[in-house]
Amino acid sequence: xxxxxxxxxxxxxxxLPPDMTDVYFREEYxxxxxxxxxxxxxxxxxxxxxxxxxxxxxxxxxxxxxxxxAYGYGGPVFSVCSVEWVRESLGAMTDHFRSAGYLCxxxxxxxxxxxxxxxxxxxxxxxxxxxxxxxxxxxxxxxxSGQISSKNRNMIRKAxxxxxEYRTEYxxxxxxxxxxxxxxxxxxLGADGFYFFQDGYYDDFVRRIADKGFLGVxxxxxxxxxxxxxxxxGAYGHYHLAGSDRSCxxxxxxxxxxxNTAKEMKxxxxxxxxxxxxTGSDPEDSLYRFKRxxxxxxxxxxxxxxxxxxxxxxxxxxxxxxxNPELVPVYGNRLxxxxxxxxxx
Numbered sequence: 257x258x259x260x261x262x263x264x265x266x267x268x269x270x271x272l273p274p275d276m277t278d279v280y281f282r283e284e285y286x287x288x289x290x291x292x293x294x295x296x297x298x299x300x301x302x303x304x305x306x307x308x309x310x311x312x313x314x315x316x317x318x319x320x321x322x323x324x325x326a327y328g329y330g331g332p333v334f335s336v337c338s339v340e341w342v343r344e345s346l347g348a349m350t351d352h353f354r355s356a357g358y359l360c361x362x363x364x365x366x367x368x369x370x371x372x373x374x375x376x377x378x379x380x381x382x383x384x385x386x387x388x389x390x391x392x393x394x395x396x397x398x399x400x401s402g403q404i405s406s407k408n409r410n411m412i413r414k415a416x417x418x419x420x421e422y423r424t425e426y427x428x429x430x431x432x433x434x435x436x437x438x439x440x441x442x443x444x445l446g447a448d449g450f451y452f453f454q455d456g457y458y459d460d461f462v463r464r465i466a467d468k469g470f471l472g473v474x475x476x477x478x479x480x481x482x483x484x485x486x487x488x489x490g491a492y493g494h495y496h497l498a499g500s501d502r503s504c505x506x507x508x509x510x511x512x513x514x515x516n517t518a519k520e521m522k523x524x525x526x527x528x529x530x531x532x533x534x535t536g537s538d539p540e541d542s543l544y545r546f547k548r549x550x551x552x553x554x555x556x557x558x559x560x561x562x563x564x565x566x567x568x569x570x571x572x573x574x575x576x577x578x579x580n581p582e583l584v585p586v587y588g589n590r591l592x593x594x595x596x597x598x599x600x601x
Contacts, residue, residue: 257344258302259352265298268309272335276369279489280329284464286311288457289326297323299352301345307335308345310363315595317359320568322592324362327450328494331365331560332375346378354564359572362591363560368492368528372558379562386554387533388547392493392522399522404515408549412515415474415508420481422516425471428462434471434483437499444502461485469496472517474509482509486517493526514550533557561591 262268266283279285286296294313301308310332312323325331332349334342353361363379365372367387375381390403400409435458442451461469468489474482484498495517500509514531521529531551534544548554563569576594577584587593 257348259348260300261352261356262298262300263296265300265309265311268298268300268307271307272309272333274490276333276335276337276371277490278329278366278369278492279465279468279487279494280326280366281309281311281333282468282489283311284466284468285328285487286313286326286330288460288464289313296326299349301348303341303344305335306341306345308332308341308349310349312361317572317594320357320359320565320572322359322361324592325364328496329364329366329557331363331369331371333366333369333371334374337374342374343377346375350378350562350564353562358564359569360564360591361560361562363562365558365560367555367557368530372556372560375560379560381558381560384557384559385533385537386539386544387557388531388544388551389553389555390518390529390531390551391527391553392518392529393527396519396522399518403551403553405549408511408515411508411511415506415512418506418508419476420506420509420512421475422512423473423475424517424520425473426467428471430471430473430480430483431458431462433480434458434473434485434499437480437483437501438497439499440501441499470520472513472520474500474513476504476506479504481506482513484513484517486521488521488524488526491525491527493521493524493529495529495531510546511549518550530555563591 264283269277269281290296294315296311297314298309298311311330312325314321314323332346334345368389372381390399392399394402439452465487469485469487472484472486473480481504482500485496487494487496518529531547534541572594580598583596583598587596
């Protein structure tokens with residue numbers, strides 16, 4: 257078994273079966289989230305022609321390291337999904353992380369790849385929420401009648417009747433307008449700081465993602481009233497970031513945006529258009545219910561808590577709890593709770 261840690265891993269990723277990889281695992285995506293504190297890395301296991309790998313963001317914590325997978329979805333992926341190879345490769349990853357001084361790692365699994373179920377023997381895998389995906393393999397007509405709810409179809413028709421226009425921008429011409437819409441939407445929703453990005457993030461997205469993404473734009477009388485960043489890679493397409501203008505009187509902006517994007521994705525050969533989930537696990541969550549109006553295809557989103565040095569991890573957490581008692585009720589259940597410090601939350 258050969259185990260390496262690398263900052264360049266796309267050439268290994270390209271050796272995996274197409275259904276076991278996606279844009280979230282590629283260097284260009286993970287490196288969008290690098291910072292002064294976090295470095296994009298990938299652990300790679302090779303043995304007799306078999307591969308397993310997992311990109312992540314490494315962070316130093318005193319004399320230890322920890323990591324988390326990038327915003328979105330990730331986790332370990334395998335060239336062969338046999339019980340033996342999964343167990344062997346994950347065991348080798350665990351040994352490597354432990355010997356290299358890692359405390360733990362937080363994993364966001366990929367709902368469409370099913371890699372969470374493969375990893376249950378090596379780490380704690382926890383269900384988080386349902387996500388929604390459209391099956392784009394049927395005809396457009398069958399998708400419209402078989403997956404889009406009747407209420408949703410009515411909203412899309414109203415948007416068309418009111419003159420809303422949709423366009424796909426592979427040149428991201430309306431990126432500046434999108435940023436304003438996205439930030440105002442997050443402020444309106446009272447979103448956590450985690451969901452706000454510096455201007456450089458959007459420039460990097462355009463530069464790095466390139467042909468694996470586009471901007472979907474809805475206009476009303478020439479004004480941009482809704483827009484979203486989308487990504488696609490092989491069979492999978494994703495709804496990434498979105499914003500809309502609440503002052504626009506035309507109903508159905510987001511319905512119209514996603515339906516037209518679904519048709520664009522289908523033309524590009526995407527088979528599964530992943531919309532993601534709601535703001536939490538509640539099935540009555542309004543965002544989740546909106547996405548469910550596009551499809552009844554549900555996927556499980558799971559997270560993983562991977563601890564490599566139990567004693568050291570417990571000692572670090574105990575010290576944090578003693579020094580930050582007021583933060584324990586808010587962050588105490590999180591694996592990386594010790595990252596949250598007074599004055600930085």
